[in-house]
Amino acid sequence: MDQPDLTALIELKKVKAGFAVPFNHRQIGSDYLVTNDLGDWAFVTPQELQKLVYGTIQKEDPLYSRLAKRNFIAAELDIAAQAQRWRYKNQFLFYGPTLHAFVLTARCNFGCQYCHSSIVGMHRTDTDMSIEVAERAVDMAFQSTSPGITIEFQGGEPLANWDTLQHIVEYARQKNTLAGKALTFSLVSNLSLMTEERLDYLLDRKVQMCTSVDGPRELHNKHRLYRDADGFEVTTGWMKRINERYIELGLDPNLYRVEALPTVTRVMLERPRDLVDTYLELGCRAIFLRKLDPFGFAARTSKHLGYSMEQFISFYTEAVDYIIELNRQGVQVMERNAAIMLSKIIADYEPNYLDLRSPGGAVIGQLGYHPDGRIYSSDEGRFVSSMGDEAFCIGSVDNTYRELMTSAATRALVIAGTNLSQPDCVSCTYRPYCGQQPEYNYKTQGTINGRMRDSTWCRKHKYIFDYLATKLHEADERDLAMFDRWTTNRPQEHFLQADGS
Amino acid sequence: MAKLKLESFDAENNTALLSLDSSVYTLDVLYGAAYALIDRAYVLLDKQSREGGKGSRFIVHLRGKRKLNKDTIANLSGEFSNELLSQALRRKVVKQNGALIEEIVTQAIAGAAGAALPQDFAEEEDDLDFLDDPLGIAVPWEEKFSKNKKES
Amino acid sequence: MSAEIKLRLHRSMYMAQAIKDAIGIFEDFARFEMKRQDDHYNVDIHDIDPEVDGDLAGEFCNFALAHTIERKRKTPK
Structure with a gap:
């Protein structure tokens, strides 16, 4: 790639302060991507960049109107409109936690080699969340100032504690008759303990269902050990069954499907296309390519399952290149990281993805409830706990909601999760679209602030942003239409509990 | 160095x-x-x-x-x-x-915490006798004034 | 009896209360003597419990450091 010499291009003494709004720039191909604090972006040639910083763009120059339309020319900025836009995009700042992850039990019948949670055998019913703790956790969740809350059932295997799950659904629905929140439930399960009767109940109560599929059968079964049967068959069998039932209910199959997530392990690195094909065969239209993270078993088994960020990046590139190729052939499939990031960039929409917002979602965006009533800053905070470190335990169901939200720990996590407080982030071109996770920083670099310069979190996200920026820079009409499809937000309203009743 | x-x-x-x-x-x-x-x-x-x-x-x-x-x-x-x-x-x-x-963090925490509710102070209230007047707000101003005058 | 381990903690870097907190935590496993001398607090550790598995002095230092940092953050300047 030709590297334009920026020092030859721009002389500091010629820079006209105040002509352009504050912006950051990054080389993409032979051009520059410029972004401003509002999240506007544009590609400019080196000469155009020079004119922008020197303030020498004439009004009749088409570049002027192009950059003015994207809010880069200070004199043309409609402050009131942009303030409103900022508020809309940052509306999460005005609400409390939306995601409430309930760990119903530590019991699990799968032995996943990279599991984040601290799982125990199926006989350990003492690790189940009791009805009493469950009710108090629901009470806490309902105190959130967010108009919408999602109660997510996790484990262990949450279906192992079926009675408590049912009780939470009924209790929360009952509470919501008064609270009137946009209430949704979601279940993260290996589906092996599903029965037709349970499925009837979950469908009737509109509980969204998600599962994990780690690629083709042999890879899935290699990492997700299940003694009782072929684990891949069991999980995907129920996926198909649930999808059939959605169709029977008259739901649009393009929108309502069982969501599945893969965890990318070392052996999968060689087979990105097989992973994508498996998901397509299962009827999935979205794949979330997640790197093995540094928590729980994943940390302990990283020697034989782990890989470098560079290997992941290479895997990611091949997988998404393939996904784009499939789209060009008319197959509708997307990658979730890309869709989230593109939503922020091209659709100017904030999907409130908790890992990529500033401040991050720790505490103020999500809470994790342990079966014994302890409350964590997030799922990841709970994973750190499963490794014997209670750094992210912010209290318990015995605390008041306000105590949790206003604690010193919460404040520290919010500050640490704010991009403006990070040396590298303040000058990063992707700052308006990015975020970070204090728990990840803590686990990988020893402090909740981390050092973005040598953080694998930063490397991964910066790479994907670069990848997408390059694709956008090179995109033709057909590609732009594809990216538009990926960022079209169609809410799954079926899963909303109607009027709290 | x-x-x-x-x-x-x-x-x-x-x-x-x-x-x-x-x-x-x-x-x-x-x-x-x-x-x-x-x-x-x-x-x-x-x-x-x-x-x-x-x-x-x-x-x-x-x-x-x-x-x-x-x-x-x-x-x-x-x-x-x-x-x-x-x-x-x-x-x-x-x-x-x-x-x-500071603005962002304050807004984020205030947004999440919401307005303080009476029960948030329930514990502190339990510790207070409602007849106690730690800030002296129940003292008539004449008394305060005359006391201040004496002191000055 | 002579001290088994002698630590010198600089007074400008460690808070006395944090050192006392650390002594409170570890005193079941050894006997501690803390004295102020010039710029330092001298901490002598005697009679370390032979059952102690690990680096008691090291853990003591980390604890005193962490508590100093935490206390300094809480103490208005």
Whole structure:
């Protein structure tokens, strides 16, 4: 790639302060991507960049109107409109936690080699969340100032504690008759303990269902050990069954499907296309390519399952290149990281993805409830706990909601999760679209602030942003239409509990 | 000497000694960087005056929780050096953007916490006798005034 | 009896209360003597419980450091 010499291009003494709004720039191909604090972006040639910083763009120059339309020319900025836009995009700042992850039990019948949670055998019913703790956790969740809350059932295997799950659904629905929140439930399960009767109940109560599929059968079964049967068959069998039932209910199959997530392990690195094909065969239209993270078993088994960020990046590139190729052939499939990031960039929409917002979602965006009533800053905070470190335990169901939200720990996590407080982030071109996770920083670099310069979190996200920026820079009409499809937000309203009743 | 220096490494005792000029980074920065190491090493901080009394050096004694070798100690001291710089930079950035960060963080926490409810103060109220008047607001102003006058 | 381990904690870097907190935590496993001398607090550790598995002095130092940092953050300047 030709590297334009920026020092030859721009002389500091010629820079006209105040002509352009504050912006950051990054080389993409032979051009520059410029972004401003509002999240506007544009590609400019080196000469155009020079004119922008020197303030020498004439009004009749088409570049002027192009950059003015994207809010880069200070004199043309409609402050009131942009303030409103900022508020809309940052509306999460005005609400409390939306995601409430309930760990119903530590019991699990799968032995996943990279599991984040601290799982125990199926006989350990003492690790189940009791009805009493469950009710108090629901009470806490309902105190959130967010108009919408999602109660997510996790484990262990949450279906192992079926009675408590049912009780939470009924209790929360009952509470919501008064609270009137946009209430949704979601279940993260290996589906092996599903029965037709349970499925009837979950469908009737509109509980969204998600599962994990780690690629083709042999890879899935290699990492997700299940003694009782072929684990891949069991999980995907129920996926198909649930999808059939959605169709029977008259739901649009393009929108309502069982969501599945893969965890990318070392052996999968060689087979990105097989992973994508498996998901397509299962009827999935979205794949979330997640790197093995540094928590729980994943940390302990990283020697034989782990890989470098560079290997992941290479895997990611091949997988998404393939996904784009499939789209060009008319197959509708997307990658979730890309869709989230593109939503922020091209659709100017904030999907409130908790890992990529500033401040991050720790505490103020999500809470994790342990079966014994302890409350964590997030799922990841709970994973750190499963490794014997209670750094992210912010209290318990015995605390008041306000105590949790206003604690010193919460404040520290919010500050640490704010991009403006990070040396590298303040000058990063992707700052308006990015975020970070204090728990990840803590686990990988020893402090909740981390050092973005040598953080694998930063490397991964910066790479994907670069990848997408390059694709956008090179995109033709057909590609732009594809990216538009990926960022079209169609809410799954079926899963909303109607009027709290 | 601006840079962090590895003064010595004792493989047998699994210890290393680092030093840096105390004028380069503040004590807060040193604390922040040292804190980031305590999951992997035992850390003892010290300070030595330079000969002749001009300036001083921070001394960092490290003992690895696991066996250290030349490579791991180089990594550890490299990471410590990076963390020092990062902590210092971060403090600067936070200071520069302080007003904006404060606004955002305050809004985020206030937005999440919502308005205070009576039950949030229930415990404190239990401790207060409603006849107590710790702020003296029930005292007639004449009394206050005359008392002040007497004192003056 | 002579001290088994002698630690010198600089007074400008460690808070006395944090050292006392650390002594409180570890006193079941050894006997501690803390004295102020010039720029340092000298902490002598005697009679370390032979059952102690691990580096008691090291853990003591980390604890005193961490508590100093935490206390300094809480103490208005």
